[in-house]
Amino acid sequence: MSETTPESTVEMETLVSLCKRRGFIFPSSEIYGGFESTWDYGPLGTELKQNVKRAWWKAMVQERDDMVGLDSSILMSPRVWEASGHTSHFTDALVECQNCKRRFRAEELSDHGSDEEQQSAAGACPDCGGRLTEARQFNTMFKTFVGAVEEEASIAYLRPETAQGIFVNFENVLTTTRRKLPFGIAQQGKSFRNEITTGNFIFRTREFEQMEMEYFVKPGTDDEWYDYWRQERLNWFVRFGARREHLRLREYAPEELAHYSVGTTDIEFLFPMGWDELEGIAKRTDYDLKRHAEASGRRLDFFDEESGEHFVPYVVEPAVGVDRCVLVFLLDAYHEEEVRGERRAFLRLHPALAPIKVAVLPLSRNEKLAPTSRQVWDLLRPHFMTQFDDAQSIGRRYDLRP
Numbered sequence: 001m002s003e004t005t006p007e008s009t010v011e012m013e014t015l016v017s018l019c020k021r022r023g024f025i026f027p028s029s030e031i032y033g034g035f036e037s038t039w040d041y042g043p044l045g046t047e048l049k050q051n052v053k054r055a056w057w058k059a060m061v062q063e064r065d066d067m068v069g070l071d072s073s074i075l076m077s078p079r080v081w082e083a084s085g086h087t088s089h090f091t092d093a094l095v096e097c098q099n100c101k102r103r104f105r106a107e108e109l110s111d112h113g114s115d116e117e118q119q120s121a122a123g124a125c126p127d128c129g130g131r132l133t134e135a136r137q138f139n140t141m142f143k144t145f146v147g148a149v150e151e152e153a154s155i156a157y158l159r160p161e162t163a164q165g166i167f168v169n170f171e172n173v174l175t176t177t178r179r180k181l182p183f184g185i186a187q188q189g190k191s192f193r194n195e196i197t198t199g200n201f202i203f204r205t206r207e208f209e210q211m212e213m214e215y216f217v218k219p220g221t222d223d224e225w226y227d228y229w230r231q232e233r234l235n236w237f238v239r240f241g242a243r244r245e246h247l248r249l250r251e252y253a254p255e256e257l258a259h260y261s262v263g264t265t266d267i268e269f270l271f272p273m274g275w276d277e278l279e280g281i282a283k284r285t286d287y288d289l290k291r292h293a294e295a296s297g298r299r300l301d302f303f304d305e306e307s308g309e310h311f312v313p314y315v316v317e318p319a320v321g322v323d324r325c326v327l328v329f330l331l332d333a334y335h336e337e338e339v340r341g342e343r344r345a346f347l348r349l350h351p352a353l354a355p356i357k358v359a360v361l362p363l364s365r366n367e368k369l370a371p372t373s374r375q376v377w378d379l380l381r382p383h384f385m386t387q388f389d390d391a392q393s394i395g396r397r398y399d400l401r402p
């Protein structure tokens, strides 16, 4: 077995087909031939995704005494993205094959590193060996127009991350909750990135959902909290079913850091295509609050009663995609076994994530069992996601086909 396919890590195609067959995830717009790596969550997938979000919310907000939630809008003033640096810096380096015209993110072709390194490492097209163009920067924010007139002045962006909604509400949250440092603001919601390349099922898509938390701390204590959140987030994945040996922390080299970060660690997962980012934990310093304070003219700082000082808090941010979490939990839950000569596939999901908690399966539809089993089902439904099925005979209940 190679390093990238350890035992029980299922091939992506096997998982994609199980997800389709069982109603977890369907290709979007399928009756029109699909659309640009977009995916729709089916009946079981919707439950699983909600449960993943709930498990995160519970661990990050409900179970803690230092956290509050937020639900900010997707469309925001374009000034938000000017101030945060996204309009100028939220770019990917794009290279194109001059022969087959396939496009790549330069990052895909090199093994991390700076833009210059990525460009020189790019070399030849991995598909056809053709010459690649020079890398050019491509802003991955989706543009749209607000209102009836499609003109420059009405351009708005679909948010590429949920974090900025938190920074621009810092003052609102602070004055309404009277929090003391350290404290965090957590948010879940859709983000959009016009990715150059998508793929690997729900790993990289242009529309996806994020779970982000900005943890505001006293300057000088951010290293400590950075270590804390790296460990805490790693533990969360293990708690809900990811295998520890499929997870690792990878600290960024200085030249890899985003414009807002002085330190970033990825929690990487061993996907069927190899190790890749599952979650990023970044030290964002006071960068975002300072930029928004400068651009808006508002004072976005914290008054420390003990020292009598005003200062701008530093921030540690764990940011993860819901869809990548769903993928990880599905991959590590996937099992196959042989029972009496037949192979079957099943998912060993953590009970908190499992879409259906209780199934009511009467062994026959006789006069006595039928009403009783329906009563049992009525009693259970308010408390659990349930399934009822009286259509199958006793023989089929023991059918072992996958």
Ligand code: ATP
Residues within 6 Å of the ligand: 161, 193, 195, 202, 203, 204, 205, 206, 207, 208, 209, 210, 277, 278, 279, 280, 319, 320, 321, 322, 323, 324
């Ligand atoms: P990548 O290097 O994979 O493009 P990133 O470093 O740009 O990701 P962040 O900006 O740190 O990603 O976003 C935080 C998290 O959001 C990622 O760790 C990932 O789980 C998720 N995410 C980011 N982009 C996508 C995407 N296009 N599709 C699905 N999930 C995504």
